[in-house]
Amino acid sequence: MRTQLISAFFALLISVSANAAEPLSLWQDSPARTAIIKFVTATTTSGSPDYLPPAQRVAVFDNDGTLWSEQPMYFQGFFLFDRLRELAPQHPEWATQEPYASALKGDYKKVLAGGEKSVTTLLMATHAGMTADEFSAIVDRWIHTASHPTLKHHYNELVYAPMLEVMTYLRANGYKTFIVSGGGVEFMRVFAEETYGVPPEQVIGSSIKTRFEMRDGKPVIERLPEIDFIDDGPGKPVGIARYIGRKPVIAFGNSDGDLQMLQYTTGGNGPHLGLIVHHTDAVREFIYDRQSPVGKLDKALDAAPANGWILIDMKTDWKKIYPFQ
Known part of the structure; x- marks a missing residue:
């Protein structure tokens, strides 16, 4: 690709x-x-x-x-939610904690209803806590493998x-x-x-x-x-x-x-x-x-x-x- x-x-x-x-x-x-x-x-x-x-x-x-x-x-939003699902097995507590629970269920409207605090919480959980090189490798893999849900092409x-x-x-x-x-x-x-x-x-x-x-x-x-x-x-x-x-x-x-x-x-x-x-x-x-x-x-x-x-x-x-x- x-x-x-x-x-x-x-x-x-x-x-x-x-x-x-x-x-x-x-x-x-x-x-x-x-x-x-x-x-x-x-x-x-x-x-x-x-x-x-x-x-x-x-x-x-x-x-x-x-x-x-x-x-x-926004496509980075799709990356965020895909990354969250990838990390979820390491965080069983997310199943009952908001905004993680709603995000993992795909209830994006509820996540957005939580405002900036909700989005920032998810952003930090998926974008921080690693080196710049590690993050770049994760993004590179995602951009060449993930597909848009309706347009069915890589982003x-x-x-x-x-x-x-x-x-x-x-x-x-x-x-x-x-x-x-x-x-x-x-x-x-x-x-x-x-x-x-x-x-x-x-x-x-x-x-x-x-x-x-x-x-x-x-x-x-x-x-x-x-x-x-x-x-x-x-x-x-x-x-x-x-x-x-x-x-x-x-x-x-x-x-x-x-x-x-x-x-x-x-x-x-x-x-x-x-x-x-x-x-x-x-x-x-x-x-x-x-x-x-x-x-x-x-x-x-x-x-x-x-x-x-x-x-x-x-x-x-x-x-x-x-x-x-």
């Missing part, structure tokens, strides 16, 4: 190179495609009033709902082919692409390079606290059961400033969690571009926005016209959604 994913990624890479005169071949001739090409051309053409030197060509992408699917639950296959094409197109034109997501940074870094072509040092996400230790003469990074940073909402611009140190000029999001990142990217002078992936295709993917408990798009949807943010209509803008379609 990993070989198939790599082959699909390089097929997109070859497609962009072979069709340089007509980029973004997986996109319909839509306002979104036109805006992306026009912006890239303007910012990379020497002598253009909007020309940007390569160092300033920074593009940021949300992950969940922007680069891969996120319904009916790293449920990436948006048109967005992979955009990332490749931007990099071919001197842009550096970063993932800025509310998901766990250590979780995403395991597969980001293989899946998106984004190296781990260009992935920004939420994190738990860690510490350095020497164990049996070997250096390790221990994952601690305590939240360190939440890279969502107003945390995204903070994360960008802290870890990139340069204001992006392009931002792709899909939900209200990306509102502040879009505002930060497109505010002020100079060329900038903000785009929102709008989930409008109930047949090939999912349809949702304002009322969805996952990937809610409400405030950002209302703010888009006044800010010049472009809506990417999945149903009409994309010729296909997943690489395997």
Whole structure:
């Protein structure tokens, strides 16, 4: 499966190179495609009033709902519950303790009803108490073996082919692409390079606290059961400033969690571009926005016209959604 994913990624890479005169071949001739090409051309053409030197060509992408699917639950949530079931035999007390009992029964609504405390308890039980290398190995195994409950494909296959094409197109034109997501940074870094072509040092996400230790003469990074940073909402611009140190000029999001990142990217002078992936295709993917408990798009949807943010209509803008379609 990993070989198939790599082959699909390089097929997109070859497609962009072979069709340089007509980029973004997986996109319909839509306002979104036109805006992306026009912006890239303007910012990379020497002598253009909007020309940007390569160092300033920074593009940021949300992950969940922007680069891969996120319904009916964030994919890291599926990992959490799978990991919980895997650990359950070592913790018989979980059968009667909440929120473990509800989670093991698959009653996700009850778990979520417990709020942040409930989710954090489960997160620490499944993501902490091990070294960084041990956690990475667990995620790597899961991402290449677990399958989505309804789409019946491995989670790293449920990436948006048109967005992979955009990332490749931007990099071919001197842009550096970063993932800025509310998901766990250590979780995403395991597969980001293989899946998106984004190296781990260009992935920004939420994190738990860690510490350095020497164990049996070997250096390790221990994952601690305590939240360190939440890279969502107003945390995204903070994360960008802290870890990139340069204001992006392009931002792709899909939900209200990306509102502040879009505002930060497109505010002020100079060329900038903000785009929102709008989930409008109930047949090939999912349809949702304002009322969805996952990937809610409400405030950002209302703010888009006044800010010049472009809506990417999945149903009409994309010729296909997943690489395997």
